[in-house]
Amino acid sequence: MQILRAAAHRTMPWKNGGGSTTEIAVAPDGAGLDDFDWRISMAVVAADGPFSAFPGVDRTLAVLQGNGLVLHGLPGGPVRLERGAAPFAFPADAAVSATLPDGPITDLNVMTRRGRFRSRVRRIAGSATLDAGTAIAFVLADTPCRAAVDVTAPLDLARHDALRLDRAAGLPVTIAGGSAWLIELLPDQ
Structure with a gap:
């Protein structure tokens, strides 16, 4: 068992440069954005825009703070995620963008490499x-x-x-x- 205090989480730019993410944990230790097996992070989404693409990776997203966001570009049409709703899983290599109908949000982002x-x-x-x-x-x-x-x-x-x-x-x-x-x-x- 290991406690990872919030003050020690690492903040870094998004892969697409559109914002910043706070990395909670990644494997293997020290892995970058292109070679992780799994990654857990939080991000403040302050403006509408595209998600970073991660080929061969699946993403699960949940809203931690704020009034929600709408994901576009997924089969079946737009998906609205709100605080308190169940997490939503989708391929991280899909061309997905988000709109913020009610202002900025903070999300929980869990990514796993397919096959691992x-x-x-x-x-x-x-x-x-x-x-x-x-x-x-x-x-x-x-x-x-x-x-x-x-x-x-x-x-x-x-x-x-x-x-x-x-x-x-x-x-x-x-x-x-x-x-x-x-x-x-x-x-x-």
């Missing part, structure tokens, strides 16, 4: 059990909370702190006093 990893992302306020196939999991505090995993003592997490769990298959996770995002990374076989 896949992800499962869900918001929890209470308890959850990790999937039996989970290799690595993260608890990302949406609000300040206490997180307990398996039988460990609860850990206090500030907003956007993360807790990394390796060999996480089947572990129970409990969140008290707030809410968090549970991000599971599973081998893509």
Whole structure:
């Protein structure tokens, strides 16, 4: 188990230069935007525009703050994502753009390289059990909370702190006093 404090997250430019992203974790360690197996980040989207393209990668997006955004360029027409809605998964190599009908947002962005990893992302306020196939999991505090995993003592997490769990298959996770995002990374076989 490893705590990744929000103050230590790395901020860097978007691949397309249109903004900045805050990287929470990436594998392998030190991987760049073109060679990661998986990557977890947050971004402030302050203006309408295109998403960066990531060939061979799948993306799961959730709104952490703000009133939502609309994704364009996906089969089936525009998709509106709002705070509190279920995360939305789509190919990161699709030519997708976003509009902000109600102002800037902050999003959670989980990307996995096809053939290596896949992800499962869900918001929890209470308890959850990790999937039996989970290799690595993260608890990302949406609000300040206490997180307990398996039988460990609860850990206090500030907003956007993360807790990394390796060999996480089947572990129970409990969140008290707030809410968090549970991000599971599973081998893509």
